Amino acid sequence: MMSPDALLATVRTYNPKTNEALIRTAFEYGERMHEGQKRHSGEPYFTHPIAVAGILAEQKLDDATLITALLHDTIEDTKSTYGEVAQMFDEDIAKLVDGVTKLTNLQLSSSETKQAENFRKLFVAMAKDVRVILVKLADRLHNMRTIKAMRPEKQVIKARETMDIYAPLAGRMGMQWMREELEDLAFRVLNPEGRASIIRRFIRLQRETGDVIEKITGDMEKELAAHYIDATIVGRAKKPYSIWRKMEEKEQGFSRLSDIYGFRVITASDEDCYRVLGVIHRRWFAVPGRFKDYISQPKTNGYRSIHTTVSGRDGKRVEVQIRTRQMHDVAEAGVAAHWSYRDGIRSQNPFAVDPVKWVASLNEQFGPEDDHEDFLEAVKLEMYSDQVFCFTPKGEVVKLPRGATPLDFAYAIHTRIGSACVGAKVDGLRVPLWTRLKNGQSVEIVTAQGQQPQFTWLDIAATGKAKSAIRRSLREQDRQRFIKLGSELARSAFENVGRKATDKALQAAAKTLRLDDSDAMLAELGASLITANEVVRAVYPELVEKTDDSIDSNRAVIGLDQDQAHERAQCCQPLPGERIIGITQRGRGVVVHAIDCAALSQFEDQTHRWVDLHWQAGTHPPIHSAHLDVTIGNDAGVMGRICTLIGEQGANISDLAFTDRKPDFYRLHLIVDLRDVEHLHSIISVLSAEDDVAEVSRHQNPNDANISVTEIGTRLGLQAPR
Structure with missing residues (x-):
C-alpha cells in the first residue's frame, strides 16, 4: 500500500x-x-x-x-x-x-x-x-x-x-492512454482467447523479423539528424484490442494487417513538425488516403498531431504521429492537461481544451422535455465517431463526425438554417441530403422559406444536435396536428351525447383531468393518450353512463354458468350479431371467439373446453371495441372527415395510431367502440364510400389469441388510456 x-x-x-x-x-x-x-x-x-x-x-x-x-x-x-x-x-x-x-x-x-x-x-x-x-x-x-x-x-x-x-x-x-488501457483490460475479460492469440502472433513475428521498432526508430533518427532536426522518437506495438478491432473492421487476418506499429516524433515547434513530415515522405513511400493534419484542424477535445502512414523497412506499413511537446502533453493527458499543475500553479497549456464547454454544449442541445434516449444517442455519437472537416462558402471550418451529411452541416451552422434546408451543393455540385461528407469538401446549403423538418430527416442526420432539433420541430408539428385531430374527436364525442364541445366545456374537462389547458387536453386526445369518452365524462358523467345501460355487459352473453367470468378474444374481437363459441381458460374464465376464428384450430383436440354461447337479443351499448386498418390520402381535412363520419354513425374512436406514413398516404389503426356487427358494417360502408379513403378493413389476427387489448395497443404504438 x-x-x-x-x-x-x-x-x-x-x-x-x-x-x-x-x-x-x-x-x-x-x-x-x-x-x-x-x-x-x-x-x-x-x-x-x-x-x-x-x-x-x-x-x-x-x-x-x-x-x-x-x-x-x-x-x-x-x-x-x-x-x-x-x-x-x-x-x-x-x-x-x-x-x-x-x-x-x-x-x-x-x-x-x-x-x-x-x-x-x-x-x-x-x-x-x-x-x-x-x-x-x-x-x-x-x-x-x-x-x-x-x-x-x-x-x-x-x-x-x-x-x-x-x-x-x-x-x-x-x-487516450487511459482509453487504451481500459479497452485492453476489458478485452482480457471479454475475449481472453482472442487477446492471447494476438500476443502469440506478436511474439512469433518478433522472432522472425527481430526488433522492428528498434530498427525503424534508428532509421528515423538517422534521417532527422541528417537534416539537423532535433526530435524524440518513440515506437511501440499497438495494443492487442486495437489490433483485434482493426482485424474485425477490415476483415483481415493478422498476417495481412498493416500498421500494427506506431511511432511518435516529438519536436520543438510547429515548423519542425512539417519539416519532419517532409523528411519522412521523401525517405519512405506515403500510403494514399492515410494522411491527416490535426495541427491545422484540431479535434474537438484539443488533440493536435500530424498523422501519416508510410511503407517502411521491408515494406512494412507503420503509422507516424508528429507533434510538439505541448501537443503531446494534451494527447496523453487530455482533460487532465486542463487541470494539471506545474511548479505549484495551474498549467497553462495553449492546446488544452476546457472539457466543460463540450459537456455544456451537449446539455444545452437538449431541453428538460427531450427524451433521455435522444441525449444518450447524441453522447454516443460524440464519443464513438471520428471527425471530418468541411468548409462553408466563406471558408469557415465546420467540424462534424464521420458519416455526417449536408443536413448535419446545416444544423451545425444554425438550427434555423437546418430547419429551412431544401438542398445542398458539395464542391459546387448539387447532391442529395443523404450524401456522406468527406474531409476538405466545401458545402453550400440551399434554404427555402416555409420549409419544415421532415420525419425522414431522422434517418439522414448523423449528429445528435441535428436529430435533437428535428425531433423538437416534429414534436411541435405533431402537437398542432394532434390538437386539430383532438378537436375533431372531441366535437364528435360531444355531439354523440347531444352536447357541443364549446371552449368553456373543453376548459372544464381539462381542469377535471388536471391538464394545463384545453390545448394540452386536445393534444393528448389527438395523440391517443386519453380517450374521447374520458373527455366527455369529465363534463357530463351522467350522459356517458346513460349510453352504456342498454344491456348489462355482464349479461350480454348467454350460456355461461352463474357468476362465470368471460372476456372477448382479441384475435377476432367478436361483436353482438356474430355466431360465437367459448373456450375455457384457467384464470380467465371463458374467452369468447367468433365461430370462424382461425385461433380455434389449436383447440380442436380439446373439445371439453368448448362452451356453446350466443349473444343476448336486444340493443347492446356501443362498448364493444373493434380494430380497423384504414389507408387515407395525405390531404388537409381528411382526418377530420373520417372522425366526423364515424361520429355521425354513433360510434366513438377510443384510440388511434399512425402505423405508416408516406408522402401521399397514411395508414391508421383505429379502435372504435361499437354496438354490434351491423354497426361495424355501416361504418366500413360509410368510410369505403369516402373518396380520400383508399382502403378500410377489420383488423383480426389469430396470433393475438392469448394477449390483452393493452398488449395489442402496445404492439401498434397505441397508449393505454389513463
Whole structure:
C-alpha cells in the first residue's frame, strides 16, 4: 500500500506548493473511516482510494482532486457524512466527494431507458465540475486492474460496461492512454482467447523479423539528424484490442494487417513538425488516403498531431504521429492537461481544451422535455465517431463526425438554417441530403422559406444536435396536428351525447383531468393518450353512463354458468350479431371467439373446453371495441372527415395510431367502440364510400389469441388510456 510520504513525494515533483498537511489529514481520515473493510482480494479497502489518488497524481492534478480520490468512498461506504467532510476540509471537496458518490450509484449498464436517464445525470455532474469524472475514471481504471478478484459473472458485467461507456468516454475526454488501457483490460475479460492469440502472433513475428521498432526508430533518427532536426522518437506495438478491432473492421487476418506499429516524433515547434513530415515522405513511400493534419484542424477535445502512414523497412506499413511537446502533453493527458499543475500553479497549456464547454454544449442541445434516449444517442455519437472537416462558402471550418451529411452541416451552422434546408451543393455540385461528407469538401446549403423538418430527416442526420432539433420541430408539428385531430374527436364525442364541445366545456374537462389547458387536453386526445369518452365524462358523467345501460355487459352473453367470468378474444374481437363459441381458460374464465376464428384450430383436440354461447337479443351499448386498418390520402381535412363520419354513425374512436406514413398516404389503426356487427358494417360502408379513403378493413389476427387489448395497443404504438 502506498504511504502518504510516497504520494506526497510524487505530488511535490509538480506542485511544491501543495498543502501537505491537508493531504495527510485526508489520508488518515480515509484510512480510519475504512478501517476493517476488505476488498474482494482480501486487501484492506483503503488500498483502493490510495491507488486512485496515485493515478491522478501521475496526471499532475490539484490537491482538491487528490483529496477527493482519497475520500471518494467514505460518504457511501462508511459512517462519514457530507457535513463532516465539509467541516474537516472545505465545501468544494465535499461537493466533489458527493458528486463521485452519486456517479458510483448510477447503474450505467442497466436497461436502455434507465441507462439513458443515468447518462443524463452523469453529464449534469460533469458540467458542474469535470474533476468528478476524472476521479471516477481513475476509480474504474484501478478496479479493472484488480478485476480478477471479482466473481467471473461480475467481471463480465464490469468489463462490458467499461468497453461500452468508460473507455470511449476517456477517449472523448482526450485521455487516450487511459482509453487504451481500459479497452485492453476489458478485452482480457471479454475475449481472453482472442487477446492471447494476438500476443502469440506478436511474439512469433518478433522472432522472425527481430526488433522492428528498434530498427525503424534508428532509421528515423538517422534521417532527422541528417537534416539537423532535433526530435524524440518513440515506437511501440499497438495494443492487442486495437489490433483485434482493426482485424474485425477490415476483415483481415493478422498476417495481412498493416500498421500494427506506431511511432511518435516529438519536436520543438510547429515548423519542425512539417519539416519532419517532409523528411519522412521523401525517405519512405506515403500510403494514399492515410494522411491527416490535426495541427491545422484540431479535434474537438484539443488533440493536435500530424498523422501519416508510410511503407517502411521491408515494406512494412507503420503509422507516424508528429507533434510538439505541448501537443503531446494534451494527447496523453487530455482533460487532465486542463487541470494539471506545474511548479505549484495551474498549467497553462495553449492546446488544452476546457472539457466543460463540450459537456455544456451537449446539455444545452437538449431541453428538460427531450427524451433521455435522444441525449444518450447524441453522447454516443460524440464519443464513438471520428471527425471530418468541411468548409462553408466563406471558408469557415465546420467540424462534424464521420458519416455526417449536408443536413448535419446545416444544423451545425444554425438550427434555423437546418430547419429551412431544401438542398445542398458539395464542391459546387448539387447532391442529395443523404450524401456522406468527406474531409476538405466545401458545402453550400440551399434554404427555402416555409420549409419544415421532415420525419425522414431522422434517418439522414448523423449528429445528435441535428436529430435533437428535428425531433423538437416534429414534436411541435405533431402537437398542432394532434390538437386539430383532438378537436375533431372531441366535437364528435360531444355531439354523440347531444352536447357541443364549446371552449368553456373543453376548459372544464381539462381542469377535471388536471391538464394545463384545453390545448394540452386536445393534444393528448389527438395523440391517443386519453380517450374521447374520458373527455366527455369529465363534463357530463351522467350522459356517458346513460349510453352504456342498454344491456348489462355482464349479461350480454348467454350460456355461461352463474357468476362465470368471460372476456372477448382479441384475435377476432367478436361483436353482438356474430355466431360465437367459448373456450375455457384457467384464470380467465371463458374467452369468447367468433365461430370462424382461425385461433380455434389449436383447440380442436380439446373439445371439453368448448362452451356453446350466443349473444343476448336486444340493443347492446356501443362498448364493444373493434380494430380497423384504414389507408387515407395525405390531404388537409381528411382526418377530420373520417372522425366526423364515424361520429355521425354513433360510434366513438377510443384510440388511434399512425402505423405508416408516406408522402401521399397514411395508414391508421383505429379502435372504435361499437354496438354490434351491423354497426361495424355501416361504418366500413360509410368510410369505403369516402373518396380520400383508399382502403378500410377489420383488423383480426389469430396470433393475438392469448394477449390483452393493452398488449395489442402496445404492439401498434397505441397508449393505454389513463
